[in-house]
Amino acid sequence: MEKDIQKNKTVPLNIPVLANGDYNADVAEALPRVSALHRWIARKLLDMLGDPPFTFVLWNGEEIGSSAAFRIARVRIHDNEALHQLLLNPALHFGDLYSVGRVDVDGDLVGFLEAAYRASASATKFHKLKTIQTHLLNRPRQNHLADSRANIHHHYDIGNEFYELWLDREAMQYTCAYFPSPDMTIEEAQRAKMDHVCRKLRLKPGDRVVEAGCGWGGLARHMARHYGVTVSSYNISHQQILYARERARAEGLENKVEYVEDDYRNISGGFDVFVSVGMLEHVGRDNYAVLAEVIHRCLTPNGRGLIHSIGRNRPELMNAWIEKRIFPGAYPPSLREMMDIFEPHEFSVLDVENLRLHYAKTLERWLARFDQNEAMIETMYDRAFVRAWRLYLAGSIAAFTTGSLQLFQVVFTRGTNNDLPWSRAHLYHEE
């Protein structure tokens, strides 16, 4: 029996999934019989997850796990090799197997992923395994200048049309929105987020703003239009820059907003305000000192800054599948790690706000729109792409609702700046 498993690694796989992601009954018949060892592996996986509220259904229909317990979902494993890969590196392989349909989830995908996050957080065995795997096998990619371009191209240059199908329709904000009223639409919440950022930065007409990582440029245009500032926005995604420039021209803002296709490390000039929303996750820990130097170099004596980033309650590597397949080089820092940006030049942290549940809600809005446009997206790409992105969006919701990920907005200034407001009430005058 063990010999069979060894052999399976070298012989071509029988995958009971058709190219369109449907189950292939013909191939399924040719799979090895479910054995005692297969059952043992499935139970081992559940055991490593601390007996979670879901079961595994093997390729012969046999269900493994406590059926008496409340069951959120059934995880269908369609072939024996998929089972082995899950044991080897569940965090990485689950995503790949799910994407191609070799693993399926019957039931609520988000609920299942939340249960998996909660279980893995409390299960020490799994945690140890995960720690070893993440640190030995899944070092995030480096973000040297050339690598950064490749990593960012991987994700952001898929096509603007794709993101237009499910992001907010006004400002194309691919970052956490702000829901002071939780029933806001995604458009309202992204506008509220941009205003929240602008108020935190106390923008006033004539301020010179530099933005590191501008996405499709929505925040820069919002600042220029509503706060009378000029903005230099840096981004290394070619498609995003083209889109941003076109929009600025169309809206008559081309004299107020300059989109620079260049790396944040090449920012030059003096600015009253430094802002970066959703870039730090891609910067990588090794580059925080360089980022600190850039901010120190460009910020005026009474300048203000804001960094908005996904984060952690304590240092941990990104989920291996997300880092490998979705966001190469991504690393969400803990507040402790973010201090590598603020301490070297004695920047003073004025305000930290954790918007964790706002990101879960943002992702729910995105997923709902994604699902509405699923058929269209499948024609643009393929079934595996749709399944991978659904898993990524659903898994991100789960990561934020279970507390695995945080969203920090950090406001800072130079340590010697005494031009500070006496309260944060000005952030809330309109709410």
Place this chain on the structure above:
Amino acid sequence: MEKDIQKNKTVPLNIPVLANGDYNADVAEALPRVSALHRWIARKLLDMLGDPPFTFVLWNGEEIGSSAAFRIARVRIHDNEALHQLLLNPALHFGDLYSVGRVDVDGDLVGFLEAAYRASASATKFHKLKTIQTHLLNRPRQNHLADSRANIHHHYDIGNEFYELWLDREAMQYTCAYFPSPDMTIEEAQRAKMDHVCRKLRLKPGDRVVEAGCGWGGLARHMARHYGVTVSSYNISHQQILYARERARAEGLENKVEYVEDDYRNISGGFDVFVSVGMLEHVGRDNYAVLAEVIHRCLTPNGRGLIHSIGRNRPELMNAWIEKRIFPGAYPPSLREMMDIFEPHEFSVLDVENLRLHYAKTLERWLARFDQNEAMIETMYDRAFVRAWRLYLAGSIAAFTTGSLQLFQVVFTRGTNNDLPWSRAHLYHEE
């Protein structure tokens, strides 16, 4: 000449100051003549401070320093040994020499201290010297259980009557107040601080609150009276506990507030809220893991916590004189260091607010009242005590206005708690 200096260290000092702090002209006449070496030392000190906007006046009336420059103050050095001690360890000895009147400051004391802070922050020579001195010579005292009692007794058991002369008259808050309107009285601002803390903690009737380090118990009484909660407050200062209990009885709150004369490390029971205002500075870095354990043990699953503490923009030891003479064992942490409390049990930081300039204003209010009661305080203690406390209050103002010290309020909860408000607007409804 150098031999004379060596000798001076072993022979009894000629100190030109009388017991009441006045200048003693008789002794002054017996002092050594001002020499080239004395002038060199005075210039060296100014040089180490990066040519600050003040001068030294030696015991013969001779002024050293650039008189052409804008001059905030003249620092009078009344004897040669005082000059030598300043060179040896300015941060430690200035305070001692000033207290006994061997060094004086003509001009605005706060302004002079601000200039000294600013100069020493930017002067690399002084900075290097200070770093070596603080790390080699001035390790803060340990805070084991017995030491903590001695350290706290040193400062807080001077006598309640003393603090009543210059703290706010309602709640005896010996911590940073909150001035959403900068013209508030100290009583208004301390009330605003307590309400700000209570709102951040989202207190609701019936909540069980535990307080680590309660001073004279004002916050606990405020919470019980205005928010309908019960409070267990821990403190190891015997005099403060007696005062707090008496006030609670007088105000009919003895069934809502329990003052426990014990160390925070012995907190037991389960609580909805953990709060600590102005204790962390005395806890010491080595004990953050124990504090974290205490919070983890006592906080309910959806419990909230707030820590209010003096801090730093980057790690640095307390001013040597303050640590030795005023606050033994004190250490204001950087945000990075505070993460030692939050990370081990995956507490989630929800909100950080830096109230730095609020502490400068608080201290200004305290110093004004202290000065009004100077004569009274001198009869209770002595001249050196008055001078030492004035220097401590004035120096603390300077430390906050120049950005050497920060004031952090950190709100946190367990990483798995999703019972979170959608915005911080509820903090500002009444402002």
